[in-house]
Amino acid sequence: MSFFLLRRTGGLVLTLLAISIVVFAVMNVLPGDPALTILGIDATDDARAALRVQLGLDDPAPVRYVQWIAGIARGDFGTSYSFGVPVAGLIAERLPLTLSLALSGTLLTLVIALAAGLYSASRHGRTGDWAVMILSQLGIAIPAFWLAILLVLLFAVNLRWFPPGGFPGWSDPLGSLRSLVLPTIALAAVQGAVLARVTRSSALEVMRLDFVRTARATGLSPARVLWRHVLPNALVPVITIVGMQFAGVVTGTIVIENVFYLPGLGRLIFQSIANRDIITVQALVLMVAAVVVLANFAVDVAYALIDPRLKARLA
Template identity: 55%
Template sequence: MLSYASKRVSVGIVTLLAASIIVFAVLEIVPGDPARLMLGMNATEDAVRTLQEQMGFNQPLISRYFSWLGGLLTGDFGKSYTYSVPVFDLIKERVAVSLPLALISLALSTVIAIPVGLFSASRRGSIADTAAMGAAQIGIAIPNFWFALLLVYVFAVMLRLLPAGGFTGWENGLWPSIKSLILPSIALALPQASILARVTRSSLLDVLGEDYIRTARAKGLSRRRVLYHHALRNALIPVLTILGMQFSFLLAGTIIVENVFYLPGLGRLVFQAITQRDLIVVEGVVILLVATVIIVNLVVDLAYAIVDPRLWSRR
């Protein structure tokens, strides 16, 4: 197990290093002078030269990369041109919104999807199975921004149970902050739960057709015990893959929902940084999100080994 984990960690480190080179290179090959791009085409030459010196754009490319990489390793992501504050402080402030939002959405998705997948797989071909998978298909097809607007209209405008948008801040209390995240979490969880339910059902049906499942049934074990104690664990590998992908998406891909609910999260920060041509912020947030994806994939790989020890025992 230790050898397997060491190999996965090594692969993750190499992948992250390669990703840092790609992220840095992509922003460096943007046509034109980065300083002029940030200031706008009408900027004076003196202003462009001053920004080049401040941001280090006048240094050699290799020096800028290693300086940027060294800063990342020490927590120095640079300074935002637009906000005139360290990028790390901006990210820390926005992560305090995006991370709880992603975790609540993922928890809702899992709590809904796995029981639905189990229920549907255990009743394959029945009316209940058809209805459950039909509902899941509708959940996938509904755009989450439209569903978000519908939630606002019903629960904020009509029933006045939850806030329509904005974020009160954790310093103003736990429950008011959680209330601000409930509707966006539901809007994000619906399509993810629909996908996860279908994957859970499909994976369970594959496992239920295996010989060892038929042997367990032949020994007199109940269908419920076979389903929960034998089939579910072996069906979890595809489910874990989807969960890892969903967490990465929920942390990085919530721009539309965050804008619908006016949430100051990472997705909205990236959107604002791009529109304001704040390349330093874009670099910092993107590499952080890439690192998050790599770490989540590493955790999923290690979870595979726990669920199925054959992955590391044969190495």
Template identity: 50%
Template sequence: MLRALFTRAVSLALSLGVASVVIFVLLQAVPGDPAAFMLGLNAQPDTVAALRAELGLDGSLADRYLAWAGGMLTGDLGTSYTYRVPVADLVADRIWISAPLALYALGLSVAVALPAGLLAASDRGGPADWGTMAATQLGVAIPNFWFAMLLVLVFAVTWRLMPAGGFPGWDDPLAAIVALTLPAVALALPQASILARVLRSALIDALDQDYVRTARAKGLSRRATVLRHALRNALIPVLTILGLQFSFLLAGAIIIENVFYLPGLGRLIFQGITQRDLIVVQSVTMLLVAAVICVTFLVELAYVLADPRLRRP
């Protein structure tokens, strides 16, 4: 057990190290000079050189990477070229929008997918199964940004039931939750569809196993057999999808946050790209990649809890 945890922890550290190198090199290879971009087309070369020195852009690639990576380890994400404030402060302000939005969308996804997957698997080949699979296929096919605009058109413009965008802050929790509802629904639709299909397939495989037939032969009802025996053994692929979904919802909401004008991490990255603020882009991207890797690590630990066979050395 401890050996398996140590192996996974080493893999986690190596993944973070490789990811930091890849992100830094790719962003540094992007054409264009941030200093020249900030000063404009008519800037004098000596002014550009002075700003490059101020921003730390005149050092070697290795020195800049070591300074950035060392700062990340100590919590120093650098200073934004555009806003002239620490990137950590920008992240701290915006994580309180992106993280609740991701959790909200994940909760909606599970709330929809769990009963849908159970219903489809319990009525294998029946009307409920066909209807659920058709609905999930439609949910996977619809782009979430198009669905987001449709939600705004219906619920905000036509019916005027929900706000079209913006975020009022957490001083009024109810207003904040209302503001995040449409974005969360737009993010949750494709994820719920994928999760429902995976759960259905895993449950169908589990229901064909001998232990399920034995439970049924002993007089256990089909519903009890599904909930007590098949569902737990079908959780391994579901946990995998849940981990990937949370990572996607946290790191992949750039378009949705821009549709609803939410000042979250996705919108911060988008603004950093348009403003050529490399330190913001690479630091926030690294944080999101680290979140993805750490969630994957936690999912692997959940495997061990869900399946006792994986606790063996």
């Protein structure tokens, strides 16, 4: 098990290093001049050249990359070109909102998937099963941003149950929770529909095994058999998909935050791209990529701990 963790950790570090190189290379070949964006078209050539020197943009690309990585190792992501403050401060200010939205979306995804998937599996071939499958197919087909717009029209504009957008701040807990309800539903609906089908398929496969038939023969209630025997053994593929979906939820917040005008990392990415704020975009893209890689790393470890066959081989 220790060798497994060491090998996975080494792969994690190498993957993050490769991602950092790709992110830096892509950001620095994009057209546009940050100095021109900051100073405007009326600035003189000398002023733009002086600003490029001040920002370190005149250094060779390898030098800037090493300086950037060395800064990240110290917790210094650089100074934002457009906001004029440390990028780490911007991230720390907006990260709680994005993380709260991603975690709530993942939690709701699990609730939807387990409830709908197990319900469908327990009624295989009957009306309830078909209803869940049709609804899940609709959920998969609807884009998250379009669903978000529909939720705003129905629950914010027509019914006025929730705010259409914006975020009042954590000083208003109730208002903050209300502002996150619709974005959370928009994030979880599509992911929950996918995971519900995976849960159903995995549960149906387990329900055909001998130990489940034995549990039924001993007189256990169907609900007890489903939750105590079927669900634990059906969780392995579900956990794998959840890990990958968490990465999708995090990246999905980028679009959802802009639909609902939430001041999180997703909106910061759009603002930084519009302002040609390379240093901020680099840090944010690297952070999102790191979340994706770490989520897959966590899935590998969880898979090894949950699956008794793999756990035995690694012992």
